[in-house]
């Protein structure tokens with residue numbers, strides 16, 4: 001096991017708060033073992049914490065904790081690792097970074113970990129969901145309070161990972177893409193948004209690089225399908241929904257508050273060989289007069305806690321705190337209030353998040369409608385699993401994550 005490589009990447013993710021998907025792509029290269037181990041540690045974070053909680057009274061210093069997390073993952077959650085070597089490798093690695101003084105401690109903890117009965121006993125259902133779903137306990141409680149025990153359990157049942165693809169109709173046709181899938185024996189199902197669900201396949205990466213297809217979540221493409229004609233996407237980076245709406249025939253004006261993220265949108269459009277209408281560095285919390293009553297659709301894909309996509313971005317759960325729900329819902333409310341005036345009469349305001357908390361979703365829209373009688377709520381083309389001031393999609397149907405979408409029509 002390449003302990004040093006795995007440790008180096010995890011140190012960046014845990015201590016420097018680097019994005020896990022970016023670090024994995026950048027640092028692992030072709031090394032599948034390093035990639036699998038880093039991903040395995042992150043995807044078992046809360047289970048590993050639970051094991052350590054059973055064995056250690058006081059949280060060790062950060063570097064030691066990372067060494068222990070790697071070893072506990074290999075001992076308890078990786079069926080393919082060579083268990084007999086794990087303890088020695090962890091101890092030797094600790095010595096190599098000058099931590100000889102804690103080798104006895106590491107040795108003792110890992111010996112006990114290898115003998116532990118798993119899964120452990122749970123005091124309550126929130127503890128059990130936290131362990132099974134690999135989420136923090138406060139988030140398990142939010143799921144249980146909002147959706148009840150049986151739906152929550154469905155959300156965390158193991159499912160086969162599927163990738164959602166849309167075709168760039170400017171470069172080739174759906175028929176040509178389907179022929180490619182057939183010739184290369186790639187199984188697929190059509191999604192309810194008109195895209196394709198497949199398992200990952202290396203043959204598709206060439207098409208991605210050529211901009212003939214792109215990967216965009218099923219929920220994102222449902223959101224883009226609600227956009228009409230002249231669309232203003234106020235929080236667009238990295239650009240997935242703007243791209244999908246453009247491919248649907250919309251004329252999209254793209255904006256984001258971060259200039260480095262505007263560059264991501266621009267290069268995404270270039271790869272696809274398509275054009276946006278205009279691009280603005282813009283803070284959606286500040287009113288921009290030139291946008292007033294100008295757009296058929298204003299899309300607000302607001303910054304949110306992201307709990308609905310934590311299976312793809314496990315680092316979201318490492319860095320989020322429960323208090324972020326409150327901070328982000330205040331920001332979302334200001335963005336909604338500032339931007340609703342950009343919608344023409346008879347146009348639509350589309351509000352979306354990739355999360356499952358009521359504060360950021362249904363309560364946000366309920367409060368908005370109470371103070372804006374010129375907007376009414378409409379149902380969307382693909383209905384959610386729960387309708388509560390908008391469509392709440394949950395990770396219980398094939399290809400779905402946890403997303404929220406509300407379509408508000410401006411009637412006067």
Ligand SMILES: C[S@@+](CC[C@H](N)C(=O)[O-])C[C@H]1O[C@@H](n2cnc3c(N)ncnc32)[C@H](O)[C@@H]1O
Pocket residue numbers: 220234235236237238239240241242255256257258261282283284285301302303304
């Ligand atoms: C959920 S992401 C958007 C994802 C994007 N719609 C897509 O489909 O690829 C939220 C975006 O909002 C941007 N953002 C955060 N605060 C903002 C603000 N005050 N004004 C405009 N954009 C903001 C972030 O930089 C981030 O790119």
